[in-house]
Amino acid sequence: GENVEQHPSTLSVQEGDSAVIKCTYSDSASNYFPWYKQELGKRPQLIIDIRSNVGEKKDQRIAVTLNKTAKHFSLHITETQPEDSAVYFCAASKGFQKLVFGTGTRLLVSP
Amino acid sequence: DAGVTQSPTHLIKTRGQQVTLRCSPKSGHDTVSWYQQALGQGPQFIFQYYEEEERQRGNFPDRFSGHQFPNYSSELNVNALLLGDSALYLCASSWDSTTGELFFGEGSRLTVL
Numbered sequence: 001g002e003n004v005e006q007h008p009s010t011l012s013v014q015e016g017d018s019a020v021i022k023c024t025y026s027d028s029a030s031n032y033f034p035w036y037k038q039e040l041g042k043r044p045q046l047i048i049d050i051r052s053n054v055g056e057k058k059d060q061r062i063a064v065t066l067n068k069t070a071k072h073f074s075l076h077i078t079e080t081q082p083e084d085s086a087v088y089f090c091a092a093s094k095g096f097q098k099l100v101f102g103t104g105t106r107l108l109v110s111p
Numbered sequence: 112d113a114g115v116t117q118s119p120t121h122l123i124k125t126r127g128q129q130v131t132l133r134c135s136p137k138s139g140h141d142t143v144s145w146y147q148q149a150l151g152q153g154p155q156f157i158f159q160y161y162e163e164e165e166r167q168r169g170n171f172p173d174r175f176s177g178h179q180f181p182n183y184s185s186e187l188n189v190n191a192l193l194l195g196d197s198a199l200y201l202c203a204s205s206w207d208s209t210t211g212e213l214f215f216g217e218g219s220r221l222t223v224l
Contacts, residue, residue, distance in 0.1 A: 046214075098156045099144075103153050
């Protein structure tokens with residue numbers, strides 16, 4: 001079945017720096033790749049997603065890139081702020097049904 | 112517009128007991144999925160319900176069962192609880208269309224002693 005690996009497990013940056021989180025997936029048939037932000041004790045919230053027919057997508061300070069050949073996708077956050085501190089999960093799925101999540105990245109942005 | 116609502120928010124059970132968790136999807140959504148999130152881990156797919164039937168299932172034993180009602184709300188039942196069932200159980204709803212986005216509830220935190 002599908003497997004999603006996520007790195008790094010923890011990431012510490014200074015406010016204003018950029019942060020990059022990387023994921024790889026195993027099933028070449030996967031066609032939907034969302035990213036979720038989960039604050040402590042809260043529900044996962046979708047922050048950005050990308051479909052397999054697109055190589056890059058940007059929404060203000062957040063961008064996601066997808067390399068289908070390498071089966072690799074990444075989340076880029078620019079100009080990080082303390083409120084960006086949270087756990088970020090990547091996920092992959094075929095046809096928007098069963099999401100397979102990565103193991104998460106704990107991002108800490110220091111003022 | 113209410114989002115996805117789950118109940119109870121917290122509960123404590125002992126090994127061998129049974130538990131029922133409930134979920135009401137976001138208005139307009141007809142598909143409900145359940146995920147288990149162990150501490151420090153990513154959510155893991157349990158199963159998905161659409162039109163009152165289980166459409167897809169993850170790698171969970173038969174102790175985990177579910178139901179969807181005509182109003183699209185759903186229940187997750189876990190029998191013969193094990194210590195390892197302690198987790199946050201997340202319900203997510205979606206439109207059965209090409210949008211794909213899942214809306215998660217705040218979850219039910221189950222502790223098995």
